[in-house]
Amino acid sequence: MRVLSLKYGKSRAGGHFEVQFDDDTILTLDAELVVRFQLKVGFDVSANLRAEMEAEQERLTARRRMVRYLALRRKTRREALHYLERLGFSEAAIEYAMAAAAELKLVDDERFAESFQRTQQRVGKKGPRAISHELRMRGVDKELASKTVAESAKPENQRSAALIAGEKKAKALKSEEPRKARQKLQMFLMRKGYDGDIVAEVTRKLLGENDD
The missing domain is CATH 1.10.10 (Arc Repressor Mutant, subunit A)
Incomplete structure (x- = not known):
């Protein structure tokens, strides 16, 4: 197939060209790819070369989308991977984008x-x-x-953190029946993710001993 025209345009992603071929198809490529593949009007493009250009464009697009996604908020490797999978990128494009993100230290x-x-x-x-x-x-x-x-899981660190987490809740429970207040505080601290023995100790400290 032969290149009939190269139409330059700009978008948020940057400069790109709409490459029109003599089979009435159009391929949108980043400007850097047009330069890299030395495309010009009249240039003959084989099926293999077109497939190579399409694959390279997909890799660049995947990388761009990944960088934009990770620039908003840091994500885990799995979250970043799933993001690109949801967008429908090929395995090769995803691998390229993930490697680029790791090199830029955007995924760690x-x-x-x-x-x-x-x-x-x-x-x-x-x-x-x-x-x-x-x-x-x-x-x-x-x-x-x-x-x-590991550090925050040490008993002394859990204890001080649980006390801070439970103080406000304990004050809000002062008007409750003592037993019910203790139960609610314990459930609150358990949901927050503290160990059972720490929860029991902090509950006693904030709301007193169980009367039972």
Whole structure:
């Protein structure tokens, strides 16, 4: 097939060309690919060369979409992979985009886990069990998830964090019947992801001993 025309245009992604062939088909390529493949009007393009250009364009598009996606908020490798799969990119394009993201340090499960742990502990007042579970759900492997929460899982650290998490809740429960208040506080702290013995200890400290 032969190139009939090259029409330049611009979009949010940057400069591109609409390459029209003599079989009435049009292929949109990034400007850099037009230069790389030395396309010009009258240029003969074999089926193999066109397939190569289409594959290269898909790889560049996948990389662009990945960078844009990860620039908004850090994600795990699995989340990034699933994002590209949902968009329908080929396996080769996904591998290319993932490698590029790793090279740019946009995908790093260890850094993601550390940042996620700090945020969930500081803002969400969550305990190590809940944080570890959420990391696993996002695709962080079990060993890394456990390593990430190891420090906060120490009894003394859990105790101080659970006290902070439970103080406001305990104040809101002061008007409740004591037994019911203790049950509600315990359930609250358990949902936050603290160990059972820590929950029991903190509940006693904040609401007193069980009268039963």
